[in-house]
Amino acid sequence: MARTMTCSGTDNLRHKTAVIIGSGNVATQLGKAICDKLNILQVFSPNLDNAYELSKVIGSEAINSISQIKCDADIYILAISDDAIEPFLKQVKCKNGLWIHTSGSTNINVLYGIGESQGVLYPLQTFSKHAELDFANINFLTEATSDYALNIIDSLAKATGSTNISHVSSLHREKLHVAAVFACNFANFMWTQADKILSDIGIEFNALQSLIEATLKKALTNGPEYGQTGPARRGDMKIITHHIESLDPYQAEIYKFISQKISEYYTSNS
Amino acid sequence: MARTMTCSGTDNLRHKTAVIIGSGNVATQLGKAICDKLNILQVFSPNLDNAYELSKVIGSEAINSISQIKCDADIYILAISDDAIEPFLKQVKCKNGLWIHTSGSTNINVLYGIGESQGVLYPLQTFSKHAELDFANINFLTEATSDYALNIIDSLAKATGSTNISHVSSLHREKLHVAAVFACNFANFMWTQADKILSDIGIEFNALQSLIEATLKKALTNGPEYGQTGPARRGDMKIITHHIESLDPYQAEIYKFISQKISEYYTSNS
Structure with missing residues (x-):
């Protein structure tokens, strides 16, 4: 057909x-x-x-x-x-x-x-x-x-x-494009950081494949907002502090910023 | 077997x-x-x-x-x-x-x-x-x-x-866990922001499914570092400025921060 x-x-x-x-x-x-x-x-x-x-x-x-x-x-x-x-x-x-x-x-x-x-x-x-x-x-x-x-x-x-x-319309297409920047370019950048962390201990990025695919499946099924998990979502300060201490300054800054934004998001939308 | x-x-x-x-x-x-x-x-x-x-x-x-x-x-x-x-x-x-x-x-x-x-x-x-x-x-x-x-x-x-x-070992497991936070929790948060942008124009998140899956496939095949695309990777300031102007202050702050980090990453690793 x-x-x-x-x-x-x-x-x-x-x-x-x-x-x-x-x-x-x-x-x-x-x-x-x-x-x-x-x-x-x-x-x-x-x-x-x-x-x-x-x-x-x-x-x-x-x-x-x-x-x-x-x-x-x-x-x-x-x-x-x-x-x-x-x-x-x-x-x-x-x-x-x-x-x-x-x-x-x-x-x-x-x-x-x-x-x-x-x-x-x-x-x-x-x-x-x-x-x-x-x-x-x-x-x-x-x-x-x-x-x-x-x-x-x-x-x-x-x-x-x-x-x-x-x-x-052009206006809606531009919105779709900026959404795609978040969903693909920015998500890919997070994968790059994960890849760097793993390469330090000799593990390949595809060790995370099944986990990423499960996360994406949940996001597509229930919406990503409801599938959010992890220390920032739970407000688990002990783990957040522990992770930040284990990262280099560049990655620590990214980790800190995004955890803060996740926390703000779920505080203001709860 | x-x-x-x-x-x-x-x-x-x-x-x-x-x-x-x-x-x-x-x-x-x-x-x-x-x-x-x-x-x-x-x-x-x-x-x-x-x-x-x-x-x-x-x-x-x-x-x-x-x-x-x-x-x-x-x-x-x-x-x-x-x-x-x-x-x-x-x-x-x-x-x-x-x-x-x-x-x-x-x-x-x-x-x-x-x-x-x-x-x-x-x-x-x-x-x-x-x-x-x-x-x-x-x-x-x-x-x-x-x-x-x-x-x-x-x-x-x-x-x-x-x-x-x-x-x-415990040390390597902790590294894997922090990598998983980047790869899944933080990537999922980027999907949430994309979903919010799309919901404003009545489009569902799964409009991006094929695009996200292609991005992930590239990341798994060649490594995410090499698959990075988008305005921040290209240094396309016109589009970056245009996108930031189209976003609410909260999302604009995330967009600005991550674009800056992508730019730093590829400047210092080029």
Whole structure:
């Protein structure tokens, strides 16, 4: 059923042409996932080698100068770092086509004045250039300035194999992005600290795998607020003091700060 | 094979008697998992109702006075909160048997002077009283004052169905425990903040499930240090400032602190 939906939902991409701006993790994974559903004319990157690496895989031209970008394509997909979007757009002269960015944190407004219509295709996922990705499980958050544009963007998401596509305003997408920073980037940083502590005693990080998975399962089932355990949640000052004494000053500062915040959270929400 | 190992490995528990001190999450799950491998005489809890709740499931006597504890049992399993261990031990008069605590953070020394031998049976896991647990995946960290005691304690771990048993000194177990605080308690707190941000816009926490699972998979495969992404890792001050402005003061303080620490970490380790 998912397959039928994907096929019937991407007919409107047939005979469409596209340009990919960027050659990093998102550009690479997205480009590979959609390249047989439409005709990707060019891959642009300031670094020609990087542009070439992707373009040879998806069968298109590699370019490294903004003036070389063809202005008669149907779709332009910006998959460059958030900071690079505005400087890039200031130099582009194209007045045609649907312009799409793939950033979680960037308002759709940034695209106004470029092309004919504008939109956002944000994959709520962490990307590596060469890892195998199962797009079926990736949530795409989409937004556009017209129904026609939204339809095309949803088809691009479907073309990857994803069946989780949600229409989300720029404001809500930005909230989702900051939530993802807490849930993934900050959680990962806590895992890094755990890994450092364990490496001191010759134990590998995956000794904690079953424990982390159980914690995540509880968080997904009952909500993380209710699954909170540990010395800070219990207010067990003896263990907290003992742990802080056992850590180096950098980790002790993190431990102290977060324990204090957990304590504040449960005091003010109890 | 696992089954054979479990059976042959727990023969030394047959005809042994035990007393469980505590009736909380660990006492309940551990008691249920081992009760058909040895004879559990008593469950002690200061709260008789709680002691009774567990004792009726595992077929033993419920008691709530320390003086009622039988001093001729073979094994005593303390599964009470870390803070309660020392005050409890000060009141116990028993000079016989193997005394075991189940705490990650408590040194084996706390048991010296009680019983004939001492040990630790620490399940590296987060427990709920009524959740179904797959003990096969739980790592047990064990330690004892004699080979005989260590043998009995390993058998108790095997009796639960676990096949992951490691002999770990008190010092290393304490390190593992503080690592688990970072990896689970602190990561879970980050998930709670993400959940709060999403609830403001009517989105459920499990919208982030696929993203969190991909982040964890990367951390387990390559080590979390190398999988770190996000604005703080990239030093993307524009997004960091934008995020901080969008958060309430409490969450903004957490965001600012952790971003600063990520930045320090990768500056000093680059």
